[in-house]
Amino acid sequence: MTVDRAALQRHWVHSHEEDAEGEMVFRPASYGFPPSRGRAALDLRADGSYTESAPGPTDRPESAEGTWKLDGDELELNAADGSKRVLEIAAAEGDRLVVRR
Amino acid sequence: MSPAPKRRQCGTQQAHERLCEMYPAFRARQNGIEQGIRRSIQSGQAQRVTRQLITIPVVVHVVYKRDPENISDAQVKSQIDALNRDYRANNSDTSTVPDVWKGFVTDPNIQFALATKDPKGKATTGITRTKTTRDSFGTGDSVKRATTGGSAAWPRDRYLNLWVCNLGDGLLGYAQFPGGPAATDGVVILYTAFGTMGAVQSPFDLGRTATHEVGHWLNLIHIWGDRNDCGGTDYVTDTPNAQLPNYGKPKFPHISCNNGPNGDMFMDYMDYVDDAAMVMFTAGQVARMNATLAGPRKKVGR
Numbered sequence: 572m573t574v575d576r577a578a579l580q581r582h583w584v585h586s587h588e589e590d591a592e593g594e595m596v597f598r599p600a601s602y603g604f605p606p607s608r609g610r611a612a613l614d615l616r617a618d619g620s621y622t623e624s625a626p627g628p629t630d631r632p633e634s635a636e637g638t639w640k641l642d643g644d645e646l647e648l649n650a651a652d653g654s655k656r657v658l659e660i661a662a663a664e665g666d667r668l669v670v671r672r
Numbered sequence: 673m674s675p676a677p678k679r680r681q682c683g684t685q686q687a688h689e690r691l692c693e694m695y696p697a698f699r700a701r702q703n704g705i706e707q708g709i710r711r712s713i714q715s716g717q718a719q720r721v722t723r724q725l726i727t728i729p730v731v732v733h734v735v736y737k738r739d740p741e742n743i744s745d746a747q748v749k750s751q752i753d754a755l756n757r758d759y760r761a762n763n764s765d766t767s768t769v770p771d772v773w774k775g776f777v778t779d780p781n782i783q784f785a786l787a788t789k790d791p792k793g794k795a796t797t798g799i800t801r802t803k804t805t806r807d808s809f810g811t812g813d814s815v816k817r818a819t820t821g822g823s824a825a826w827p828r829d830r831y832l833n834l835w836v837c838n839l840g841d842g843l844l845g846y847a848q849f850p851g852g853p854a855a856t857d858g859v860v861i862l863y864t865a866f867g868t869m870g871a872v873q874s875p876f877d878l879g880r881t882a883t884h885e886v887g888h889w890l891n892l893i894h895i896w897g898d899r900n901d902c903g904g905t906d907y908v909t910d911t912p913n914a915q916l917p918n919y920g921k922p923k924f925p926h927i928s929c930n931n932g933p934n935g936d937m938f939m940d941y942m943d944y945v946d947d948a949a950m951v952m953f954t955a956g957q958v959a960r961m962n963a964t965l966a967g968p969r970k971k972v973g974r
Contacts, residue, residue: 587919606842606862606876608884608944609917626917626944628898629888630846631811672916 572644578663579641582614594661597668615639621648646670705851705968706907709891712963719959721966728832728973729787733823734863735802735815735837740871741863743836747870748786748799751834754868754879755784755886758941758953765951770924772934776910778955782890782965784832791826808840813856815839825855829971832889833858834882836866845881847888850968859885875921878947887942887953890961890969895942902929908956911937917944 583597584604590596597613604610609626619638627633637650646658661669712718730752736742757763761779769777786798804821806814814820815835825833835858839845845861865876896914897904905913915928918938922945925935936943941950942957953961965973 590919604842606844606865606873607919608844608881610842625900628893629848630843630885632841632843 572660574641574644574646574660574663576641578665579615579646579660579668580617581668583612583668585611593672595670595672597670599666602666615646623648702849702851705849705891708967709907709960709963712966713959718963718966721962721970725781725783726965726973727783727785729798729830730784730832730834731787731796731798731800731826733800733802733815733833733835735804735809735822735835736863737804737807737838741838742801743863743866744870745797745799747867747872748836749867750869751867751879751882752784752786755882758880758883759783759886761952763951765948768949769939769952770934773937773939773952776937776954777952778958780953780958780961782961787826787831791830804837808838809860810840811843811846811860813860815860816856816858825858828854828857828969832886832972834866835860836863838863844876845885847885849888850891850964857889859889861885875946875948880941880947880950883941884950887957887961891964892942892953892957892960894944895937895940906942906957908954908960910954910956911940911942914938914943919944919946921946921949 582600584600584602586596586598586602586604587607587610600612609630609632611625612623614622619640620636621639622634622636624632624634635650637648640647644660646660647655648658649655659671661671732748734743759780759782761777766777787796788798790796800823802823806821809815809822815822815837816825818824823835837860839860839862843862844865845859847859848857859882861881864871864873865881866872868877868879893906894917895906895911896916897906900916902913902915912931912934913929914931914936918926918936922938925933926938927935938945939949939951941953943950
């Protein structure tokens with residue numbers, strides 16, 4: 572599957588209420604989420620930079636920066652600290668991003 | 673998708689990093705606390721100190737702009753009651769614990785009571801009420817300072833500070849581990865997730881956000897160890913290694929990190945599930961809390 576790069580360029584927030592087995596669902600930050608103990612988020616910008624955040628050890632969000640690129644359905648995140656990981660995109664359509672876990 | 677960024681230069685989280693930048697001694701103090709907790713558990717000191725029931729005086733700072741945020745005394749008391757059930761393992765929903773872990777449910781032997789004396793020794797209800805002009809508060813601790821529209825902490829050696837406000841960004845609550853600055857020591861909770869009545873909203877209507885956050889205040893770590901790769905730890909051996917937070921009301925078992933057949937202990941208070949799905953602390957977690965009360969929080973409640 573080839574994912575459209577332009578479709579990925581948004582600020583995505585984990586809509587954990589919609590997760591299915593083996594899949595994490597993300598929605599645009601403007602989606603109107605209910606309260607949560609903490610949500611992961613991934614802001615993929617057109618210039619190839621990103622900011623991600625996740626719940627920290629005392630539930631405050633913590634964040635990290637880096638650069639991203641897309642290869643087929645694989646989203647590669649190269650963090651500023653040198654670490655790298657690859658997310659497999661199951662779907663990226665309008666206001667819904669699905670990542671395999 | 674893994675939610676945990678890997679940048680860990682000055683602590684294990686953004687708030688830690690910020691505290692490290694602001695208070696260079698914080699990291700050293702934090703490492704010292706972890707070593708002290710290990711020594712205290714191994715030597716039996718933690719258990720000795722907490723053999724007696726400890727009652728922690730609580731001050732609840734209600735900070736509000738709109739009327740619904742100014743929660744009632746009854747709602748505040750319903751939260752204290754919930755804490756007293758959960759921290760005595762008197763909550764009836766431990767019946768939902770899978771059979772394999774029923775024997776793991778442990779009574780922390782800790783109680784909470786609204787303070788009856790304020791820091792100056794005057795009689796108090798243990799509830800402060802502060803009208804603010806702020807629509808909401810972030811996680812930068814502005815709710816803990818009068819100069820930024822909040823209410824100042826009472827001395828942490830004598831009180832557990834709980835702030836209740838319109839916490840922004842859809843966050844239910846956040847805490848501070850032992851060893852941080854005194855002025856921000858305590859727990860912040862969204863007013864619709866505080867207590868079991870009044871303004872509370874399902875599925876966070878059983879007071880478990882406070883149970884979880886006070887767990888952090890007593891130095892408990894999330895059961896997935898705050899990493900996304902099974903490489904994290906909560907420094908407790910009787911909670912299985914787990915990869916990520918669980919949400920909602922999971923079905924048993926949920927396997928991760930080769931932790932089958934029983935999987936994640938998602939019914940533990942230190943996971944991210946709905947209030948109705950989190951029902952227990954383990955003996956290992958209680959030992960950590962005891963060590964915290966014997967160490968960095970040895971003055972409170974005594």
